[in-house]
Amino acid sequence: MNVHYKKHTLNFKQPGGTSRGILHTKETYFLIIENEDKRGIGECGLFRGLSADDRPDYEEKLQWVCDHLSKGQEWLLNEASGFPSIQFGVEQAFLSLESKHPFELFPSEFTEGKGSIEINGLIWMGHEAFMKQQIIEKIETGFTTVKLKIGALDFEKELNLLKFIRQEFSEKDIELRVDANGAFHPNAALEKLKRLSAFDLHSIEQPIQPKQWQDMAALCEQTPLPIALDEELIGVFNTSDKEKLLETIRPQYIILKPSLIGGFYGSKEWIELSKKLDVSWWMTSALESNVGLNAIAQFTYSLNTTLPQGLGTGGLFTNNFESPLYVNQGKLHYSPQSSWKFNL
Secondary structure, three states, X not given: OEEEEEEEEEEEEEEEEEOOEEEEEXXXXXXXXXXXXXXXXXXXXXXXXXXXXXXXXXXXXXXXXXXXXHHOHHHHHHHOOOOHHHHHHHXXXXXXXXXXXXXXXXXXXOXXXXXXXXXXXXXXXXXXXXXXXXXXXXXXXXXXXXXXXXXXXXXXXXXXXXXXXXXXXXXXXXXXXXXXXXXXXXXXXHHHHHHHHHXXXXXEEOOEOOOOHHHHHHXXXXXXXXXXEOHHHOOOOOHHHHHHHHHHHOOXXXXXXXHHXXXXXXXXXXXXXXXXXXXEEEEXXXXXXXXXXXXXXXXXXXOOOOOOEEOOOOOOEOOOOEOOEEEEOOEEEEOOXXXXXXXX
């Protein structure tokens, strides 16, 4: 059995603006298992500056996983605690190796081309005109849910953007989500949420920086619009810590990014814990290539969720891998007639 990993740098078609700055490239890693005529492939979607496993010894740990793969998945996942993107890559690689097709991890009506996943259209930060252009394009191409990154522009300009959307499209026409990426100061956050709530928003992601549990709990209790935790979940690995976080903050939603929270297992654990508190969730990709996006999409479909998911990042890169995934009328589809081109 040959086990190795390969690094791949994804290049953005156009720079991606976030409250953390402008993204031009996104590095990712692939864990590859070759056993006789079978091949298992898993993407370890490291996210620099955000992942808990953005550490100097990341590649060293990847090589360690390759060297110890024969000890089995369960043992590896336990030993790779603290490296959630590697855990996710391990899960994918083993499922891939065992499947009839290396990229069909969860066979379903989705992989048969009979089912689809409703997704939100992502609007990247930028100048006002650029953001308006993106919004119009998303709506014209059939999206019924749009997510805007906020927190980088002047707040009044961002409110004007939302006003522009609502003047053209009502809550029945388009569902609006906003993601602040922790941009608001705790002392000013509630007032900003009140002003944002005038635009009939579905929810706001991570209004303040993570690890301010009491401030976030107070916001979730008083908020005029639902709050979704995102970055708050990153780096929380212990089950009791997850329980404590949810019980303390009591959010309306949590957002699950498998590359950042420990893959399928980590996602399932958060889901089970959130159910106990009537906290809803949705799944989001974290700028993986189509390999990781495909794994998250197939997994998400298997969970029978009805909320729009955050799985529309496959078309962002110039050097992504050709795949059967495509977006049509605001939904993610899989065409079994199309082929994969994983040329690494």
